[in-house]
Amino acid sequence: MxxxxxxYQKAKQFAKRIVFLGKHLKEEHQEFIxxxxxxxxxxxxxxxxxxARCGCSRKDFSNKIYIALKECAETLYWIDLLHxxxxxxxxxxxxxxxDCEELRxxxxxxxxxx
Numbered sequence: 001m002x003x004x005x006x007x008y009q010k011a012k013q014f015a016k017r018i019v020f021l022g023k024h025l026k027e028e029h030q031e032f033i034x035x036x037x038x039x040x041x042x043x044x045x046x047x048x049x050x051x052a053r054c055g056c057s058r059k060d061f062s063n064k065i066y067i068a069l070k071e072c073a074e075t076l077y078w079i080d081l082l083h084x085x086x087x088x089x090x091x092x093x094x095x096x097x098x099d100c101e102e103l104r105x106x107x108x109x110x111x112x113x114x
Contacts, residue, residue: 006106008046010106011046011068014100014103015046018038018043021035021096022038045071046068079100
């Protein structure tokens with residue numbers, strides 16, 4: 001079952017980190033625009049993986065996984081921007097970027113194998 005898949009579990013753990021990051025950005029930095037963007041894209045990865053589970057066809061499944069991949073790419077952009085604007089430390093950036101990049105590779109491989 002897809003909810004037990006590595007991609008789903010990693011995306012869910014990543015989404016939790018992103019939610020906490022969004023909360024931190026709002027509470028500690030009063031940053032509302034970038035925090036909203038990264039929470040939206042970062043949580044959408046797992047949501048699209050979960051939605052793929054209910055795909056009515058192989059093409060539908062593939063489409064949802066591809067959307068998750070695109071959301072992952074967008075999230076990488078926001079992580080990079082938050083780092084460049086000093087909202088993320090080097091260590092925070094490296095950790096979040098590594099997790100998101102790992103998800104991107106899993107999703108990319110999945111799109112190629114479907």
